[in-house]
Amino acid sequence: MSEDSYALLDAKLKRIHALNSISGLIGWDELVNLPEGSADQRQEQCATMAQVCHAASVDPEIDTLLSKLEAHASELDDSQKIVIKEARKSYDRSAKLPAEFVSRKARLDSESYHAWVDAKKNANFSSYAPFLQRQLEHSKEFAGYLGASDNPYDCFIDLHDPGMDTASISKLFDELKTGLAPIVSQIFDSKIQANTEIFKGFPIAEQSNFLKQITTALGFNYKRGRIDTSIHPFCGGNGADTRMTTRFDEDNPLDSLFSAIHETGHGMYEQGLPLDQLHNALGQAAGLGAHESQSRLWENQVCRSRAFWKCYEPELRKQFPKQLDGVSSDALYLAINSVSKNPIRVDSDEVTYNLHIVIRFEIEKRLFDGNLSIDELPETWNALYKELLNIDPKDDAQGVLQDVHWSDGSFGYFPSYCLGNMLAAQLWYAALEELPDLERNFEKGDFSHLLSWLREKVHLHGMRYDLKALALEATGQELSPQSLLRYLKERYLPLYS
Template sequence: MATEPSTAETPEAYDQLLSKVKRINNVEAASMLLSWDQQVMMPEGGTPARSQQLSTLSALQHELLTEEEVGDLLDELEGETLSPEREAVVREVRRDYERAVRVPTDLVERISQKTSEALPIWEQAKAENDWSQFAPHVEELVDLKRQYAEHVDPDADPYEVLFADYEPCLSLERAEEILTEIRETLVPMIDEIRDSETPITTDAFSGQFDTEVQEEVAREALTMLGYPWERGRLDTSSHPFSTGTQFDARVTTRFKAEDPIDALTATIHEFGHATYNLGLPDDAYATPLGEHRGLSVHESQSRLWENHVGRSQAFWERFLPTMAEYFPTIEEMTPREAYESVNQVYEDNPIRVEADELTYHLHIVLRFEIERALIAGELSVEDVPEVWNDKMEEYLGFRPETDAEGCLQDIHWSHGSFGYFPTYSLGSAMAAQLFQAAEADLGDVDALTREGEFDTLREWLRENVHRHGQRYETNALVREATGEDFSADAFTDYVTEKYGALYDLERV
């Protein structure tokens, strides 16, 4: 699946295009590292310079992509007979090129500078629980992103344009259908769970857990799952994330003494992202065949490891004894108690990243609706806290006590990432579909998990998803891996089965 070596039959234009694309992607990789550093290492005073550096790199990346010669090379190559891999490269560059040429460089530069400035302001506003500090910056970002969407396609729904920056190969309509199916499955299920009288363990991990020891546990988990430390590292940041390339795929998490599961599941989630990056072919680095397929697919990888592996009873049978070595207070816990506790459906958790697998998606629906209204100009930024809390009450039955636990909790808007959130739910659905297919191919994956054997699953994912890079568009990739079109069916089956058993629900 990697880029083929140049041969006598390689059109010269293809090599020229590829060399331009490599430059663009290397500039992007540099930006990603600068952004990782800003979130993990940079002293706070560094922001003004970092903002300029990032906006310069954004502008350069944009200028390199929109060079007239790129358009000419694409035109020339679209007239040639190419191998399917090369056709895919041309298709991907064409898509990026078409969007980029419509957007003026100075707007790209302004968005980058603004997001870089907004990051520390969001951090402070969150720490001080003060939406009003962050609001003017959100307003500016909404405005800039609306301008951006207008440039890309003045006739389209601007939110659809923004969504395509994160998931370029699925229509917003198809995405909404999947989100709707998820919601329609979950809402009655959550109601039923709230009415359920089946007692499940909810407090197995109560108490205080030293955060330095938690970090050692997170490292143990990563090592057990097969994280290659020679191509990665674990750090802490206020918002867990993963970034990098097939050569250097880093993860971050953060530790809270009162909740050791939060850091652990976040670490496993980010491991899934990193594993995807690491599975992209080395020799296609910085080309479309060595880049991820978009954020729905990326999120499917993190969800698969977080939920289908990390929240399985088999995982706890394997990992609990290790964890108990670090935390003797949990020595008496059974894997079943751990399993129930990490899968409990919360009654009043306001924080998305701490949510269970079910209510999680209602957090997403809420954000999706608020973002669409903001971008459509139907909701003013100052009203966000109230609308947020109203929707929380409507979907989840309670109001957050503070904005820090409400509309200030996520980093995404400080990045200007409007349209990103839906990919989280799409990723969950795709994770379920991929896991089902992996089980069909590999047999009892839980049995492997119980043995601490994670290579087989990782290799299956590499073979069926990672190594293709952008060879296929999203739905085609899912079809290639699973034999079916992408849908929410496997997810519906999975949650119905799992939570039906946990809470002894009537199966639908």
């Protein structure tokens, strides 16, 4: 009986996946292709598609099939058990939310987003505060429907990184914060400063060629994917058809390049998931932290390394001879690895980035446990920036209003970025241990050994392991900030002393 029920469930999941992938495609098209005047029809299309996807995901037959399969768990193999566990989680997340709540939340998201845009433009937190307050209340209500009234923030963390919770992250981040302080101090106290003014007048067409050459060499499969241009770089689609984007600025070629490399890391993870299981947990990413570990590993450990630039500096100079005339190799490498005091998270370097996240986690935690009110947010934000980064944001636009995430209630998302950085460094040293020639391969433009290793250790497993289990399985060690701290010291202290 279980076999039949499993096949029926599988067909349902396939249909949901197909519908979601269509929603994804029209979302991609909106950000990449949509004519400026056509937003009205796209809104209709998105709303209709959301409704079709929702109806498919709360199909009561799924509940019946899951219940049958759960009652006969002993007949299932391990893979099937994972599929069923995650399908149950997804089903409940969709089905337990009252329709009235879903539409109320959608309205709030839209209003709240526009309030955030206005507030940021005017650097006026108070106009946005009531929306943020409502988002916080809605988030608690959401957690309540999922039976998590007692620990709503845990519920949101689990949404992004299954298996993680507030306590685990607190412990990891405290250790990270302590370890980062002396590194950041040493760099900030250093007299050495990168000159990023050298990157002026790099024509877009050549930038595009250069980054396509690199992302192809890294291993992105352009036969099942493409790269386009959008205002904010992202990676959409899935391994069957991976759509990533970057953006171009003639005076900032590193932005387009490293955005493309970052998204390539995401894309290669998607492309490494088992293609015949994309519709279920075996073919889906282990979480946002795991996803971020892939983008960051390629972006930072690999493509900001001396070995990588030994290979690509000559190519860069060939494509942009005039622009780089008179720029030494050391100056170039320092500019690529520039660290600076920046109040804006998305513009910050990989050293200070982690502290931007620690601050956001600290704030979210306090908001959820009642130790911080929305009104106190700007003050607390500024105090934490002063304490951890010695930065005084000039206004709230540069401070608490800088990120879009909270405007649609995406609490519990920020930690993923930093968890990804930790796992990336941990994977890096584990790979290096097993494949000591890695950096010599990079010098020759060969990244295949690392990609194969990641395929085997991370990609192929889908959601089989959660973040903690994945760290342990892939690296033999518990998830910890120590590899990240080691890596940052090894990479940055020599540059800044």
